[in-house]
Amino acid sequence: MLFTSPLPFDDALEELDAKGLMPTGLSSAEIRKEWSAELRRRSIFSARNGSARYLQATREAVGKLARGEANLATVRAELGDLLEEIGYRPEEHERGTLQDHSSFKRLNLLLETETRKVLNEGYRAKWEDPGTRRSFPAWELVRIYSRRVPRGYKMDNGALVPLGYDDWPSRWKRAGGAFYGGRMVAPVDAEVWGRLGSSELFDDGLDNPFPPFAFNSGFGLQAVDRRAAIALGVIGKDEVPGAPVGVVSLPPTPRTVKDEGVLKELKKSLDRDLKKWDSGELMDEELRRAAGGGQ
């Protein structure tokens, strides 16, 4: 089987391999102050970690997770083994905290954040194609990873209580996003995607125009197809958005099927066949099946 071009996702995995290792004694806050967003994006680093060997192992662990070659528990245990091997011992007052490189909190945060960055940077790069942007002109910000206590909530006597701030709809609004039927949707080239992760707006922002937008975030992107985007009012009937921030658009290609009549006939036939798909009934059935199937 021949593929005409390398996959953007494969490119993202290659970029992971090309990232520079940046051992550093700086804290997270100092790194965000001193290093540009671009430098952070192009590097593998962990705040206050000066071990190049550990960073290399982190890169390999992230690659395994991104490729689905191992699960989180396995790669986290391997990093824990390495820390023990190189003689790492946390300060007693930091043991078990985010400052402790061997804690579950720290390792999970590092692995989940870096893996999601790789996967989402690759995903987003697919919108270099104007045809892709035509078919899927918008993204919706949705929960991908469930949380026992979502951002913007707290547990009180066993019940989840909203804090009234810092949840994702509040952040979306603060970043300039509009709501469509209560949904956080925007065209793929909208500014909100660049602002949602801004550390100037949010202390825990990661300064990337792709998920995760903040530390420990379980939210991510879901593509919205053209019919849905038009029905919601996110784009106009003939509108095709530009490329997302930081993605270089491929040039448009000319029409290759000259017989317009045959295309219109084919479209009519497909519209008839896709009634259940277009009405949303098929996806509703699928999503019920997804949520409620056996284990």
Added chain:
Amino acid sequence: MSGTLKLEVKIDGKVVQELVGSITGIDLVVVHKRQAEQAGEMTRTYLTAVSNGRHATAQRLGAAPTGFWGRAAESVNWQASASEAVVGVSGPGVGRAFHDVDILPGPGKKYLTIPVHGAAYGVRARELARRIPLVLLGSGKGAKKARVIGMEVDGRKQVIAMYVMVPKVHQKQDRTLMPSDEAYYAAGLAGLRDYVEEELSK
């Protein structure tokens, strides 16, 4: 752990060939790309719903979900050629959607450790052992010997079971872990329609 690391769903080019094969100027690579996009996005949406909806084991143990299905959703990738569209999903055990899976111990190991306590869910026994004192207990004889890894409490006056050790786990196929064939067929047609509309817009 055994099991498919990468699942590939192929949309057979023959359906497209029957519908459009005789139309002059059709670019099959682009047709398949649009089909792959529709099928890929549908798969991603579906796995996101699995990620948000299925936590029976974690809930039973009072543990946090591991994020496995969320990562599978974000790992969905797709590619196209002149002959087919392919959607790939990565993750240990995702193949369970299409066949039974036998989970076996890793190289050099005889047993799997199955968590039976919330603190052990999603955590390797050797990781947990770095944090709390664990002991290996066994009862019974021969092939029926039960092996348990437990946490010592109060100088071993009490042991709380954290893992059960088993030689393998057999998981039956669960086709609901991935979208239905009907959905993939529809996605393939939707992708073809995207191509047609794209051509008409030029």
